[in-house]
Amino acid sequence: PYVFVRNEGEEGLQPRFLTILEPYRAEGPSRIRNVTASGEWPLTVTVQRAGATDEIIIYAPSDDDGISRGRQRNIGIEVRTTAGGKVVRDVSFGDLPGAGEAGILRGEIVELDRAENTITVSGNIPTARHAPRHIRIFNSGRSSMYAVISSQAASEQTTLLRLRETGLLGRGIPVAYERGRIDNDICQPFATGRVNDEGELADFACRFAGARVETPDGSSSLLLRGINGAGWIRGAANYDLYLQADLPPDELEERYGPVSEARRFAIYDYGIGDSYEAVLCSARR
DSSP states (O other): OOOEEOOSSSSSSOOOEEEOOOOOOSSSSSEEEHHHEEEEOOOEEEETOOOOOOEEEEEEEOOOTTTTTSSSOEEEEEEEEEEEEEEEEEEEEETTTOSSSSSEEHHHHHHHHTTEEEEEEESOOGGGGGSSSSEEEESOOOOOEEEEEEEEOOOOSSEEEESSSEEEEEOOEEEEEETTTEOSSSOOTOOOBBTTSOOOOOOOOOOOTTTTEEEHHHHHOEEEEEEEEGGGGOOOOOEEEESSSSOHHHHHHHHOSSOTTTOOOEEOOOTTTTTEEEOEEEEEE
C-alpha cells in the first residue's frame, strides 16, 4: 500500500487526512481487510490485508509556523510486515526518533556539469547499491526531486551524483537590460509571475522563483525572483526575468553580453549553493 498523510491546523488543531491506495490489476475484492491509525508523532498505521499485516510508522512533524518550500524537514517512515507470525519485512527511510543513525544526509551543491547532468555535493553519500535513489534539491524559492543514476566519491569530503532528469527549465534571448531585470520576449509557458502598473514584480507566487538564469558557458548564474507570466493579459509579448540581485544594466550586459537575437541564456532549476537532502534506506529484514 501507499500512504499519504497530511498534518495541518491552527490553535492546537492537528487533523490528519489519511489515504491508502492499493494498486493491483487482478479482478476481485480488495485485499485490505482493515485499517487503523493511532498516536501523535510518530503516527502508527496498521493495515491488515489478506495473509499479512503492515505496520507503518510515520514521523513528519511540521514547524510551529507550518511547512515552507525552502526549508529542510525531518521525516521518517518505517514499514514492518508480519506474515504467519513472523516479520518478513522491516525497512525504514529517513529520520526516526531513537534510530541512532542519521537517515537523511544534508549539504549543498559545490560544483556541477550541465552537459554531463552531474552535481558534486558536500558530504559523503553512500555509493553503489547503498546510494540513495532520489535527492531533493531546494533553496528559499523552490524544491524539486531528482532520481539518482549513480553516486561516487569525488574527494574525501564530496560526492559526485549523476541525475536522470535535466534541470533545464527554458531558454531566452536578452532584448534589453534594466536594473535588476533582463527583458526577454521568448515565451516561458510555466511562468506565473505578475507585474504591477509600475512594471515591478508583484508579491505573487511564481514557479521560477529561486531558479537560475545562466550564460551558455556557465560563467554567470543569477537567482530569479520570478518571470512575468501575465504579459499577454495586458497585450504585451514579453516574459521579462526579475533577478534577486539589483544589478545595473551595464553590469548585466557585461555578464550576459550585448543585446542580440543570436545571444541566448538558459534557465535552470538549481545551481551551486543550493541545498540538498538525500533520504537513506535501512533494511533489517
